[in-house]
Every structure is written in C-alpha cells, then in structure tokens.
Amino acid sequence: MNQTMITAAATLGQLQKQMDIISNNIANIDTNGYKGRDATFADLLVQQFDNQPDQTKEVGRNTPYGIRIGAGAKIAQSQLDESQGAVKQTNRPLDVSFTKENQYLKVLNDQNGQNSICYTRDGNLSVSPVGKNELMLVNSSGLPILDENNKVITFQDNVKDYTITEQGQFKVNSVNGQTTSFNLGVVTADKPQFLEQAGDNLLDVPSQFSANPAGIIKEMTGPLRAQVSMQQGALESSNVDMGKEMTDLLNAQRSYQFQSRAITLSDQMAGLVNSLR
Structure with missing residues (x-):
C-alpha cells in the first residue's frame, strides 16, 4: 500500500464522521431546543524532506523550505452552534x-x-x-x-x-x-x-x-x-439550517468520492507496476 492510499484511507474515516454529524443535525431539525454541531478539519502530521541543505540558494522563495507530504486530515473539533433558535x-x-x-x-x-x-x-x-x-x-x-x-x-x-x-x-x-x-x-x-x-x-x-x-x-x-x-x-426550535446542512453533506460526499477514486487509481497504478516485466 503506497502513501496515497494510506492518506486517502485516513481521510475517508474522518469524512464519514463528518457525514454522521451532518446526518444527526438533519435528523434533529424538528427537535425542540436542539443545537447543531459543525465539524472543522485540521491536517494530520506532515512528513518533510529537506532536499536543499543550502538555504542561501533558496533566496526569494515564497513557500516554506523543503518538500512536505501530507498524511490526510482529521476532525479537529465538533463545534456546538449556540445560536438562538426560533x-x-x-x-x-x-x-x-x-x-x-x-x-x-x-x-x-x-x-x-x-x-x-x-x-x-x-x-x-x-x-x-x-x-x-x-x-x-x-x-x-x-x-x-x-x-x-x-x-x-x-x-x-x-x-x-x-x-x-x-x-x-x-x-x-x-x-x-x-x-x-x-x-x-x-x-x-x-x-x-x-x-x-x-x-x-x-x-x-x-x-x-x-x-x-x-x-x-x-x-x-x-x-x-x-x-x-x-x-x-x-x-x-432547533437552530439547524437545512440549506446549510444539505450543502455541507453534498461537499462531504464529493470529498468522499474523490478520496475513494484516489484509492482506486493508486491500486491501478500498483497493478501496472507489478505487471511490468
């Protein structure tokens, strides 16, 4: 399993948790006094390669030094929305x-x-x-x-x-x-x-x-x-906004499909490499 598959698999689990939070909000849209939650994401640990040991040769660079490979994202907080309901x-x-x-x-x-x-x-x-x-x-x-x-x-x-x-x-x-x-x-x-x-x-x-x-x-x-x-x-009434929740759900589903596609492509690339003679 290559790094792309590991990163995508880790992110898939976190996206599933986000969809669970959104689904719970939608299910309680008619619950008296219910307060919705909003999931916020943060990066997992990043692996960095310092491919240029002499930083004097990087004068004028606007991005951080080195090459960084991410490991996916995680839910940093499930934030409670305390706004007043109708x-x-x-x-x-x-x-x-x-x-x-x-x-x-x-x-x-x-x-x-x-x-x-x-x-x-x-x-x-x-x-x-x-x-x-x-x-x-x-x-x-x-x-x-x-x-x-x-x-x-x-x-x-x-x-x-x-x-x-x-x-x-x-x-x-x-x-x-x-x-x-x-x-x-x-x-x-x-x-x-x-x-x-x-x-x-x-x-x-x-x-x-x-x-x-x-x-x-x-x-x-x-x-x-x-x-x-x-x-x-x-x-x-509940302070859940159905329009916002449906938009967040669609975005989460598209992100989930993207990560699933990344795993499929990584598997196909590994198959091609293994078939080389």
Missing part, C-alpha cells in the same frame, strides 16, 4: 423557552443505573404522578427536572394552573388558593464546546471534568438568577 408560541403553561444563549435546564438522567445531572434547552415540560396525590415535573422524555439545589420538583396534585416567571421561578397555584414556588435549576455554559451529547436531547460534562465542572458551567443561583431569561407558553 421561538414559537404554544400558549401551553408547561412550555418554556430560553431567550438567551448558553442557558440550560438541569435534568436528572439515569445512565447505566447511576444518576447524573445533564442539561437541556428543551422546555417541553409535563407532570408525572410519583405517589398518592403527588406530581413531579419532568421533561419530554419523562426525566425529572431539578431545582437550583439539585432536588426533584414535586408538589400536590390539587393544581389549578402553573406560572413560570422570566427568571425561572416555577409556581404551582392550587385550587385552595395556595401557591408553591420552586426555582428551576438553570446553568450557563461558559465553555459549551466541552459539553458532550448524552442522548435524549441532553448535554453532559465529560467524565474527566464531572467532579469539578465549575470551569465549564456556571450555576445560576443567588444574584445570578436575575440573568436568567425565559418565556412561558413558548418553545425554542
């Missing part, structure tokens, strides 16, 4: 949309039998019975929504209506006139590129940072609650 009105009391970027609700997720805190911008909330005359606030997948103290939000089922304030205070108004209030658990992602997909439209802090996620996320508690911005009766 807000659509639903007039449903348990629907809520963030109106600022980088803010997320806290969700209690069950991963392999262990509870962990994940984050989502999907504000399609509902209630689920958890005991006699008791309800729990959950997301669209049935996972518990947490308050600012990482406690599950539960309340009595004698509910008249719900109110969610702009600063993320969840109020349960009962039929007897009493009101129970909870501060929804909200965080701001200071370094959203560190967040990983955890399934079910959730994001999670990588395991190596889970013990101390303070540098990646910031708890919106105390005076920081004033910075929380929500809108009741609305949902944030």
Whole structure:
C-alpha cells in the first residue's frame, strides 16, 4: 500500500464522521431546543524532506523550505452552534423557552443505573404522578427536572394552573388558593464546546471534568438568577439550517468520492507496476 492510499484511507474515516454529524443535525431539525454541531478539519502530521541543505540558494522563495507530504486530515473539533433558535408560541403553561444563549435546564438522567445531572434547552415540560396525590415535573422524555439545589420538583396534585416567571421561578397555584414556588435549576455554559451529547436531547460534562465542572458551567443561583431569561407558553426550535446542512453533506460526499477514486487509481497504478516485466 503506497502513501496515497494510506492518506486517502485516513481521510475517508474522518469524512464519514463528518457525514454522521451532518446526518444527526438533519435528523434533529424538528427537535425542540436542539443545537447543531459543525465539524472543522485540521491536517494530520506532515512528513518533510529537506532536499536543499543550502538555504542561501533558496533566496526569494515564497513557500516554506523543503518538500512536505501530507498524511490526510482529521476532525479537529465538533463545534456546538449556540445560536438562538426560533421561538414559537404554544400558549401551553408547561412550555418554556430560553431567550438567551448558553442557558440550560438541569435534568436528572439515569445512565447505566447511576444518576447524573445533564442539561437541556428543551422546555417541553409535563407532570408525572410519583405517589398518592403527588406530581413531579419532568421533561419530554419523562426525566425529572431539578431545582437550583439539585432536588426533584414535586408538589400536590390539587393544581389549578402553573406560572413560570422570566427568571425561572416555577409556581404551582392550587385550587385552595395556595401557591408553591420552586426555582428551576438553570446553568450557563461558559465553555459549551466541552459539553458532550448524552442522548435524549441532553448535554453532559465529560467524565474527566464531572467532579469539578465549575470551569465549564456556571450555576445560576443567588444574584445570578436575575440573568436568567425565559418565556412561558413558548418553545425554542432547533437552530439547524437545512440549506446549510444539505450543502455541507453534498461537499462531504464529493470529498468522499474523490478520496475513494484516489484509492482506486493508486491500486491501478500498483497493478501496472507489478505487471511490468
């Protein structure tokens, strides 16, 4: 196998990952609060041959010295697009949309039998019975929504209506006139590129940072609650642009075909060389 085939094969694998990212974006174009990802590429290690040891003979050269042979490309980063999606009105009391970027609700997720805190911008909330005359606030997948103290939000089922304030205070108004209030658990992602997909439209802090996620996320508690911005009766749409994704997919497919063709031509050239007598 010559260098051309090795380079093309390495790049093929990275192009396949890019197409997987694009396909995932397209599949979630109608998912509430979904944030698309954009793959960026970087060169792999380059092999350099210094064919001219006397650089005084290269005076006036505008390109770097030597001859460099690349080894393909790799995905340097799968960048999370944090731009705000379109807000659509639903007039449903348990629907809520963030109106600022980088803010997320806290969700209690069950991963392999262990509870962990994940984050989502999907504000399609509902209630689920958890005991006699008791309800729990959950997301669209049935996972518990947490308050600012990482406690599950539960309340009595004698509910008249719900109110969610702009600063993320969840109020349960009962039929007897009493009101129970909870501060929804909200965080701001200071370094959203560190967040990983955890399934079910959730994001999670990588395991190596889970013990101390303070540098990646910031708890919106105390005076920081004033910075929380929500809108009741609305949902944030996905920020995926179908036109852009289809263009990126076509470019990736053409690059994939080009690399495949390079392998075919290299194989044909090797066959010709081996057939020489």
